[in-house]
Amino acid sequence: MVVDAASLxxxxxxxxxxxxxxxxxxxxxxxxxxxxxxxxxxxRWIAISLGVPHLMVSLEWSLRPFGVLSIFxxxxxxxxxxxxxWVAIAAMSRGDIPLFPRYESNDSGDxxxxxRKYIGLREWIREKGFxxxxxxxAAYSEEYVxxxxxxxxxxxxxxxxxxxxxxxxxxxxxxxxxxxKLESGIRLITDNLYLPFGGFFPENWELERKPWxxxxxxxxKKHLNRLETSGVERVFWEDDPLDDLNKxxxxxxxxNTQLGILxxxxxxxxxxxxxxxxxxxxxxxxxxLNYFGLTLPG
Numbered sequence: 406m407v408v409d410a411a412s413l414x415x416x417x418x419x420x421x422x423x424x425x426x427x428x429x430x431x432x433x434x435x436x437x438x439x440x441x442x443x444x445x446x447x448x449r450w451i452a453i454s455l456g457v458p459h460l461m462v463s464l465e466w467s468l469r470p471f472g473v474l475s476i477f478x479x480x481x482x483x484x485x486x487x488x489x490x491w492v493a494i495a496a497m498s499r500g501d502i503p504l505f506p507r508y509e510s511n512d513s514g515d516x517x518x519x520x521r522k523y524i525g526l527r528e529w530i531r532e533k534g535f536x537x538x539x540x541x542x543a544a545y546s547e548e549y550v551x552x553x554x555x556x557x558x559x560x561x562x563x564x565x566x567x568x569x570x571x572x573x574x575x576x577x578x579x580x581x582x583x584x585x586k587l588e589s590g591i592r593l594i595t596d597n598l599y600l601p602f603g604g605f606f607p608e609n610w611e612l613e614r615k616p617w618x619x620x621x622x623x624x625x626k627k628h629l630n631r632l633e634t635s636g637v638e639r640v641f642w643e644d645d646p647l648d649d650l651n652k653x654x655x656x657x658x659x660x661n662t663q664l665g666i667l668x669x670x671x672x673x674x675x676x677x678x679x680x681x682x683x684x685x686x687x688x689x690x691x692x693x694l695n696y697f698g699l700t701l702p703g
Contacts, residue, residue: 438578439599439616443698454479490691494684498677502545504667505654508553508647511542516552516569518577526579526621533625534559539646555646562586562639563628564646565621568598581621583628586640593635595628601694603687603701604661607653616698 458474461467535556544550552569568580582596599616661667666683668676693699
């Protein structure tokens with residue numbers, strides 16, 4: 406009876422652990438939140454590292470100590486996930502999905518999702534004196550189209566670009582990029598994008614990425630504090646938003662080609678679009694973003 410009770414307790418704990426893992430995955434997909442996704446990945450990794458060894462020891466599949474099996478499963482999951490990500494990065498390097506898609510004007514008026522949350526956000530932006538100056542879209546494929554809305558303050562010195570990122574579950578997550586130009590020629594940028602980049606940014610960019618800051622209110626406060634700390638006068642934005650976006654895309658591509666992160670266009674067919682150094686940096690940033698919400702210095 407003691408053995409039966411122990412076996413029953415083991416089965417109950419194992420089923421409960423599995424349900425919790427699937428619940429975290431479900432919440433991740435339901436919310437499309439990068440913060441929930443980070444906790445979900447850690448919980449899944451730890452659950453596998455503890456649950457599988459517990460199963461092996463309980464069923465006497467292995468005579469090795471639980472601690473040794475746990476470390477082995479922990480490292481094995483890291484290896485399998487790394488292999489999966491490297492295969493995905495290699496496919497992206499050889500694929501047709503544009504690394505730097507061209508932005509075009511979006512006149513359909515569908516960039517803002519129809520939900521109370523986003524309606525409230527749009528009203529808050531207007532209350533702060535920002536006016537929409539452009540609605541844009543960038544197509545990575547027929548299925549994946551990123552929509553964006555660009556706002557500018559009354560003084561014309563601060564621009565907010567709002568990214569609406571479609572999720573595989575049909576949900577939409579939102580990110581922000583706040584930019585200002587200074588008299589010194591510096592482009593001061595504060596954003597909370599959580600998409601891996603892995604490359605380098607132009608020398609005149611001072612980019613501060615805050616993936617953990619999901620509130621536009623907090624992100625704007627950080628940006629304004631950076632402007633005050635810089636002590637340099639802001640420059641009025643004269644550039645057309647679309648022209649500026651596409652120009653910066655070209656500059657980033659050119660910069661990373663020169664620095665050996667991207668392969669020159671005439672060699673794409675032979676080597677792909679991303680060099681081995683670029684693939685490593687992309688994988689490294691992907692891993693740090695997925696598990697720590699941190700980006701690489703660029």
